[in-house]
Amino acid sequence: MKSFSHFLIFTLVTTLCFTACKKDEPEPIPASYPKKQLIEEFTGQGCGYCPYGMDCIREYIANDTNWVLVLHHYGYQADHFSVAGSKTVTKALKVSGAPSMCINRKKVNIGSGSSLVFQPADLETTSKAQFDATTYASIKIDNSYNAGSRQLTVKVSGAICTTEHPELMLTVLVKESGMIDTQADYMYTFEGWKEFRHTNAVRAFLSDAQGDAISITDQRYSTEYTVTLEDEWVAENCMVVAFLTEDFRPVIQAEQKPVVAGTQGGANIQHGGITPVPVPDYYPEPGATKAPSDYSGAEADTMTYSLASYQNGENVRYWTLMTYNSSHTVKVGSNTCVPFAYLYLITESSASSIPTGTYELNLSGEPGSAFAGYRDDENQQLGGSTFYYTGKSYFDQGYLDPKAQWLIADGSITVTETGWELIGHARNGSDIHLVGNTAIKHSSNAPAKLPRP
Numbered sequence: 342m343k344s345f346s347h348f349l350i351f352t353l354v355t356t357l358c359f360t361a362c363k364k365d366e367p368e369p370i371p372a373s374y375p376k377k378q379l380i381e382e383f384t385g386q387g388c389g390y391c392p393y394g395m396d397c398i399r400e401y402i403a404n405d406t407n408w409v410l411v412l413h414h415y416g417y418q419a420d421h422f423s424v425a426g427s428k429t430v431t432k433a434l435k436v437s438g439a440p441s442m443c444i445n446r447k448k449v450n451i452g453s454g455s456s457l458v459f460q461p462a463d464l465e466t467t468s469k470a471q472f473d474a475t476t477y478a479s480i481k482i483d484n485s486y487n488a489g490s491r492q493l494t495v496k497v498s499g500a501i502c503t504t505e506h507p508e509l510m511l512t513v514l515v516k517e518s519g520m521i522d523t524q525a526d527y528m529y530t531f532e533g534w535k536e537f538r539h540t541n542a543v544r545a546f547l548s549d550a551q552g553d554a555i556s557i558t559d560q561r562y563s564t565e566y567t568v569t570l571e572d573e574w575v576a577e578n579c580m581v582v583a584f585l586t587e588d589f590r591p592v593i594q595a596e597q598k599p600v601v602a603g604t605q606g607g608a609n610i611q612h613g614g615i616t617p618v619p620v621p622d623y624y625p626e627p628g629a630t631k632a633p634s635d636y637s638g639a640e641a642d643t644m645t646y647s648l649a650s651y652q653n654g655e656n657v658r659y660w661t662l663m664t665y666n667s668s669h670t671v672k673v674g675s676n677t678c679v680p681f682a683y684l685y686l687i688t689e690s691s692a693s694s695i696p697t698g699t700y701e702l703n704l705s706g707e708p709g710s711a712f713a714g715y716r717d718d719e720n721q722q723l724g725g726s727t728f729y730y731t732g733k734s735y736f737d738q739g740y741l742d743p744k745a746q747w748l749i750a751d752g753s754i755t756v757t758e759t760g761w762e763l764i765g766h767a768r769n770g771s772d773i774h775l776v777g778n779t780a781i782k783h784s785s786n787a788p789a790k791l792p793r794p
Contacts, residue, residue: 370500370560376476378408379584379595382442382461383416383431389525391417392537394440394461395612401464409595411516411582412541416441421522422542426514426550433551433589434458444472446590477502478509480583480596491570493600495547497583498563507587510552513566515544515600518607519578526614540612544574547581551589576600578607656690657708662761662781670733677733684754684763684775686711695756695781702752702765711754756781 382398384391395412402408413427414420417439434443434457441458448455452466479499486493497513524537547566555562570576577600584595599606662684670677686700689708700711752765763775 367500367561370502373475373477373502374479374500374594375407376473376593377595378445378472379592380408380410380442380444381430381434381446382410382412383436383439383458384412385414385417385439386420386422386523386537387525388417388439391440392524392526392612392614394442395540397461397464398442399612401461401467409582409584409597410541411514411543412539413543422520422539422544424543424545426546427543429550445592446586447592476593477506478585478594480585480594482581482583482596482598484581484598484600484602486576486600486602488576488601491572491576493568493570493576493581495566495568495581495583496563497566499561499585499594501557501560501562504560509555509557509562509593510586510588511548511555511562511564511583512550512552512586513547513581513583515547515568515570515574515579516541516582516597516607517544517574517579518542518610518612519575524614537614538610538612540607540610544571544579552586555585570600575607577604578610580606580608657706658688658690658692660686660688660692660695662686679731679733684711686754686756697756697758700754700756702754702763 380398380402382394384394388394398410402410412422413430414422414424415427415431416436419428434446436458440461442461443449443458446457448457449459449467450471451459451463456463478501481498483496483498484493485496493515495513497511501509518540520539520542521536522539524539526537545568547568553564555564570579579600580597581600582595582597584592586592597606599608670679686695687706687708687710688696698709700709703710752763754761754763760776761781
C-alpha cells in the first residue's frame with residue numbers, strides 16, 4: 342500500500358512538472374510568417390499636393406491591416422511634426438521631394454520601370470502581387486502605458502526562421518493621428534491652406550532612426566524601450582510601430598500596436614481638411630470678419646516692371662506690380678506672415694507707362710484688363726487670380742514663399758497719377774482691399790530677389 346502511494350505521488354509530481362515545463366517552452370518556429378508591408382510617405386504641411394498623395398495611398402491599401410503606414414514630415418521642408426530621425430531616414434533614402442513614398446524600402450515595379458522612392462500617384466500602376474506574402478521573421482509588440490506619468494514601456498520580441506540571413510536591425514517609433522493643424526492643399530480647395538486633421542505622423546524614434554542591431558539567441562530576440570509621451574500627444578491616438586530591416590533596407594517585417602490597450606491607436610481617424618481658410622486666427626486684425634482686409638500703407642513697399650509678351654495672338658504689354666507690406670504682419674496658423682500680391686495690368690504694347698484708369702480683374706489677357714496671380718512664361722498662359730501671405734522668415738531672407746492664398750473671384754484695379762487701389766472679393770466671399778498711396782514707379786527688369794523693405 343505504501344509503495345502504491347509513493348507511485349501515485351511520483352506520477353502526480355512528474356505529470357505536473359511535465360505540464361509546467363511544457364507550458365514554459367516557447368512556441369515552435371514555423372518555416373515562415375505572414376508578412377506585413379511598410380509604407381513610408383515623405384510629406385509636409387507646406388506640400389500642397391500631399392493631401393492628394395495621401396488619398397492615393399489610402400485608396401491603394403484600402404484599410405488593409407496587413408499594411409503599416411508611417412508619415413515622415415520631411416522631404417519637402419521641416420514643419421510642426423518634423424523629427425530629427427525622419428530627416429535621417431529621408432537623407433538615407435535620398436528623398437528629394439514630396440509627396441513621395443517607398444514600400445518596404447525596396448525597389449517597386451511601377452508601370453514599365455522600377456523605383457525605390459516614387460510618387461503616390463504611381464500606385465495606380467503598381468501591382469500588389471509583387472510583394473512577398475510571407476517572410477522569415479516575426480515581430481510582437483507588448484506595450485505598458487502609465488497614464489499618470491505618461492511613461493510608455495515597449496517590449497519588442499520575435500523569432501527568426503532561418504540562421505542564414507544578413508545582419509538585422511530593429512526600428513521602433515511612436516506615431517500619432519488626429520492632430521489638427523494647417524496644411525497646404527492645391528488639389529481639393531481653392532483657398533491654398535486650410536485646417537487639417539493629420540494622421541500617422543512620426544512623433545519619436547525609440548530606437549536609432551536607422552535601426553538598432555538585435556541580439557539573436559536560439560533564433561529568438563527581445564528588446565525593451567522606454568519613453569515619456571509629450572503632453573500634447575493624445576495617447577489614445579498613438580501607436581508603436583516596429584519593423585525589421587536587413588541592415589537599413591529592405592524591410593522584412595513590420596508591426597504596429599496601440600499605445601493604450603483597448604483603443605484603436607488612431608487607426609479609425611481619417612486625415613482631411615475640417616475647416617477651409619480663413620479661420621479666426623488667419624484674420625489680419627483681432628475680431629476682423631473679413632480677410633485679407635485693408636492693405637493701406639503699401640506704397641513704401643511697391644515696385645513695378647514691364648514685360649512685353651504675346652497673348653491671344655496680340656502683342657500686348659504686361660505691367661507687373663509687385664506689392665507687399667512688411668510692417669503689416671499677420672498670423673497664418675502659427676506662422677507670422679507678410680501679405681503680398683502680384684498684380685498684372687495689361688496694356689497695348691506701345692504703352693511706355695501704365696495708363697491711368699480702371700482695369701477689370703479677369704483672365705482675358707486683353708489690353709485694359711488685369712489679374713492677380715502668376716503667369717506661365719514658358720507656355721504664355723495666365724494663372725489663377727490670387728492674393729498671398731508669405732512667411733516672415735522667408736521674407737527676411739529675400740524670398741516669397743506663399744503660406745496662404747485667397748483666389749480672387751472679381752474686382753478691379755484703379756490706377757491714378759498718385760496711387761492705385763484694388764477692390765474685389767475672394768471666392769470664399771471675403772473682401773479684398775489693397776491700396777497704394779503713391780504713384781507707381783516703373784522699372785524695366787524684374788529683381789532677382791525680393792527687394793529689402
